[in-house]
Amino acid sequence: MRFQAASDQSLLVYLSEEIGAAAHERVVWLMRLLQREPIKWLRNIQPAYCSLLITFDAAAVDHAEVQAKISELERHAKKLPAAEPRLVEVPVCYGGEFGPDLDWVAEQRGLPAEKVVELHIAPTYHAYFLGFAPGFAYLGDLAEEIAVPRVETPRKEVAAGSVGIAGRQTAIYPFGTPGGWRLIGRTPLEIFRKDREPMGMIAIGDQVRFRPITRAEFLATRRA
Amino acid sequence: MSLLVVESAGLQTTVQDFGREGFGVLGISASGAADAVALRLGNLLLENKAGTPALEITLTGGTFLFPDGAVICLAGANFGAQVDGQALELWRPHAILPGKRVVFGATRDYARCYLCVAGGIGVTQFLGSASTHVLSGLGGWEGRALRRGDVLQIGKLRKNIRRRKLRPGVLNTLKPEKKLRVTRGPQFDWFAEEARRALASGNFVVSEDSNRIGLRLDGPRLAARVNAEMISEGAPVGAIQVTPSGQTILLFVEQQTTGGYPKIANVIGADLHCVGQLRPRDTIRFEEVSLAEARELWVEQQKLLGSEERLFA
Numbered sequence: 001m002r003f004q005a006a007s008d009q010s011l012l013v014y015l016s017e018e019i020g021a022a023a024h025e026r027v028v029w030l031m032r033l034l035q036r037e038p039i040k041w042l043r044n045i046q047p048a049y050c051s052l053l054i055t056f057d058a059a060a061v062d063h064a065e066v067q068a069k070i071s072e073l074e075r076h077a078k079k080l081p082a083a084e085p086r087l088v089e090v091p092v093c094y095g096g097e098f099g100p101d102l103d104w105v106a107e108q109r110g111l112p113a114e115k116v117v118e119l120h121i122a123p124t125y126h127a128y129f130l131g132f133a134p135g136f137a138y139l140g141d142l143a144e145e146i147a148v149p150r151v152e153t154p155r156k157e158v159a160a161g162s163v164g165i166a167g168r169q170t171a172i173y174p175f176g177t178p179g180g181w182r183l184i185g186r187t188p189l190e191i192f193r194k195d196r197e198p199m200g201m202i203a204i205g206d207q208v209r210f211r212p213i214t215r216a217e218f219l220a221t222r223r224a
Numbered sequence: 225m226s227l228l229v230v231e232s233a234g235l236q237t238t239v240q241d242f243g244r245e246g247f248g249v250l251g252i253s254a255s256g257a258a259d260a261v262a263l264r265l266g267n268l269l270l271e272n273k274a275g276t277p278a279l280e281i282t283l284t285g286g287t288f289l290f291p292d293g294a295v296i297c298l299a300g301a302n303f304g305a306q307v308d309g310q311a312l313e314l315w316r317p318h319a320i321l322p323g324k325r326v327v328f329g330a331t332r333d334y335a336r337c338y339l340c341v342a343g344g345i346g347v348t349q350f351l352g353s354a355s356t357h358v359l360s361g362l363g364g365w366e367g368r369a370l371r372r373g374d375v376l377q378i379g380k381l382r383k384n385i386r387r388r389k390l391r392p393g394v395l396n397t398l399k400p401e402k403k404l405r406v407t408r409g410p411q412f413d414w415f416a417e418e419a420r421r422a423l424a425s426g427n428f429v430v431s432e433d434s435n436r437i438g439l440r441l442d443g444p445r446l447a448a449r450v451n452a453e454m455i456s457e458g459a460p461v462g463a464i465q466v467t468p469s470g471q472t473i474l475l476f477v478e479q480q481t482t483g484g485y486p487k488i489a490n491v492i493g494a495d496l497h498c499v500g501q502l503r504p505r506d507t508i509r510f511e512e513v514s515l516a517e518a519r520e521l522w523v524e525q526q527k528l529l530g531s532e533e534r535l536f537a
Contacts, residue, residue, distance in 0.1 A: 004410045007460040007490035008518035012410050019455060031249065046248035046458030048482050053458025055245070058493060058519050059526050130251030131456065131482030134360045137251075138456070138482075175360045194350055194362055200250055 001074065003067045009043075009058040011066050016050040019140070023050045024128055028083075028205055033073050041066075047129040047204060049138070086206045087124075090172065090187050092163050093218040094120075098186035105148050105165070105182055117212060119143040120163075120184065125170065127206040135174035135192030135200035139208055142168045154180035161187045163210070174200070188213075188221035225346060225377040226292035230370045234286030234328060236435075239345055239364040239376075240338075242275035243477065244353035248458065253479045255355040255363065258336050258436060258500030259300050261398050264529055266299030266340035268536075269388050270317055274529075276344040277354035279370070281337045283503065285328020286370070288339065293322040293381035295342035301334035301501060315395065317342070317385050334400055334501035343379010359437055359478050389537045397528065400501035403509045405494070407518050409463060409487035416449040423464075423488055423510055428472065432504045436478040439502065445470040448486045456484040462491035462499065464510075474499065492518040494525045 002014040015030060016023030027047050034045055034054070044055040056066050094117045095102040106113040125139035142165055150166045155178060158164070162173045164181025173179055174191035191201045202208060213221075230237075240263065243256020257263040257280055264274040279288075285303040290296075298305055298314045305312045305328045312318055312326065314337075320326060328337070347354045347365050356364025365376060412420070428443035446466045459465065463475045465485040474491065475483070476499060489510060491499060502508065513521075528534055 005407070005515055006410045006458075006487070007462060008407050008492045008515055008522060010458075010460040012457060017455075035249075044246050044248045044254070046481050048457040049455050051455075051457045053248070053460065055248075055460065058522050062519060063515060129482065130249065131458075132251060132480045134247075134250060134252040134357070134362065177359055192360070204249060 001071070003063075005063050006053060010053055010055040011063050012051050012053050013070060014051045019049045019128075021126070024126065027052060027129070030070070030074070031204075033077050039069070046131070048131065049128050083205060086203070088202055088206050088208045089211055090189065090201075090208060091211050091213040091217070091221065092185040092187050093213050093215055094185035096215065098218070099163070099184040101182040102184045105146060105184060108148055109146055111145065116146050116184065119146050120165070120170065121210045121212060125208040127202050127204055127208060129204050130200065130202075133173075133175055133177050135202070136171055137200075137202040137204075137206070137208070139170045140168055142170050144168065148182050150180040151182065154178050158183065159186060161189065161191065163187060186218070188218045226290070226294055226380050228294070228341070228345070228376045228378045229289040229291060230372055230374040230376070231287040231289050231325060232372055233370040233374070234281055235284045236282040237286055237370045238280050238356035238358065239277050239347050239354055240280040240356060241277045241354045243355045244351045244363070247351055248481050251481055252351070253357070253477070253481050254461070255357040255436070255478050256353070257338065257355075258477055259338070259400070259497045260500075261497040261529065262300035262336070263338050263340070265315065265390065265398075265535070266297045266338045269297045269299070269315065269390070270295060270340055270342040271386065271388070272340065272342060272344060276340065277347060278341065278345060279339040281328060281339060283335060284330045285337070287325055287327045289325040290320045291323060293324070294320050294378055295382050295385050296320055296326070297340045298337055299340060300337040301331045303331050303337050304329040305337075315390055317387065319381065319385060322381070331503070335503045336500055341378045342382055342385070346377035357478055390535060391537045394528075394535055398497070398525075400498040401495070402498075402502075402506060403511055404498055405492045405513045405518065405521070406464065406489035406510050407492060407513060407515050409489045411448070411454070411486035412488055414448045414450040414486045415446060415488050419446040419448070419488065422446055424512060427507050427509060430502050430504050430506045430508065434502075434504060436476055438476050438479060439474040439499065441472040441474060441508070443472060446472055446488055450486070454484050454486055456482050459483040459487065460490055462493075462496055463487045464489045464491070492521060494518065494521040
């Protein structure tokens with residue numbers, strides 16, 4: 001475990017220096033330890049691939065005290081029972097108006113578009129963490145054969161439900177927001193709804209699979 | 225409840241309180257007032273709770289009709305607000321009689337003014353806060369900036385209002401500065417001596433392309449010395465990150481919660497309210513302080529803001 005002040009009111013705790021299942025397990029483990037008992041000075045926890053950003057009440061504690069508390073939690077923690085991973089299936093209409101970058105990705109990687117889709121739906125993805133926007137889950141690992149860089153100038157607006165890829169990651173845009181990932185398809189499902197419990201369709205630690213659907217199925221689901 | 229009718233909304237007027245901190249696990253940033261100090265003082269002058277929802281008005285104002293009257297206080301930037309051609313002084317309670325409208329012009333000094341109402345602005349809370357998160361369309365009034373024709377519920381017009389006044393010196397102590405104090409960011413070491421010097425001594429101009437999510441800063445190029453691809457991690461509000469093309473971005477209240485760009489510095493908590501008052505084309509500078517100094521400044525500011533005796537005459 002490595003500690004690094006991020007601001008005068010926050011501390012980064014690095015649990016690994018390398019993305020992967022082992023790092024993720026440690027991140028979720030520490031997150032759950034911090035969530036288990038109410039800690040008065042704890043204002044926010046932001047998990048990521050290998051780290052947690054911990055925001056604290058700087059009028060109550062300083063970085064050293066937060067660090068000491070986390071080290072203590074780590075020392076005394078019993079192994080938490082592993083959470084049952086949820087499997088979430090996401091229907092996606094690939095290409096065309098819904099996936100304007102599909103052909104570009106195919107061309108870049110020298111593959112037919114159908115092969116790109118095939119490689120995208122093959123794995124069961126792992127939701128490493130949520131960031132960027134409410135409900136936006138970073139899913140990995142994308143097949144190396146279809147890994148591409150982000151667009152140079154992010155689009156001003158990406159449609160809600162768009163499925164993007166960037167590097168070894170894939171994700172679904174929950175809202176119409178600016179976005180820099182390559183868009184290969186779109187889901188008709190609402191990824192984040194404030195009137196639903198849970199609000200986000202995908203939570204940290206979930207397993208996610210994509211299922212290809214036709215344009216007609218997309219429109220039918222939208223209308224339902 | 226009484227009503228507030230939006231006759232014209234201004235550039236971007238949203239409902240804001242102190243925000244919804246604590247939902248990082250869901251990918252939700254806190255949002256909340258861009259200048260939390262002004263919001264707090266405006267509410268306290270009305271004897272509201274410090275974090276009561278108010279309207280945050282940005283750069284150019286709007287016109288707001290009060291069919292049932294209200295007691296209001298304007299806090300923050302001076303938009304030359306008037307009722308019946310009479311100027312409304314900032315930082316003091318005013319009774320607005322039934323049927324009167326408050327007309328805002330364009331700002332004359334800073335970026336944002338808070339229209340606080342005695343009894344607050346009534347909107348449905350989302351995750352414990354009334355704040356609007358514009359990017360995701362969540363919270364506030366229908367998850368968006370106000371438009372002409374919107375009708376909001378507000379607190380009732382009170383007959384007896386205490387004419388509270390801030391002590392002389394309070395506003396000067398809390399004045400939004402253009403020199404922002406920063407602590408070192410988690411990737412400070414990734415930047416060469418030249419970039420560190422440029423951060424400490426350079427002028428940066430707030431670009432037109434700035435908002436509650438982040439401020440783009442034009443200035444010296446702060447290229448990172450390390451070319452390694454960074455692993456995305458949580459980014460605190462006030463983080464100053466640098467993209468590979470050399471663009472400097474200051475993450476603000478509606479920030480994305482994680483990011484993969486190296487962060488050279490971070491605006492201290494006690495100066496975050498100053499960021500909320502920056503306008504496009506403003507020139508700003510940075511000054512490095514230690515974590516201990518930043519903490520002292522924060523504790524001192526919190527003490528002042530929490531002390532009725534020190535704030536009010």
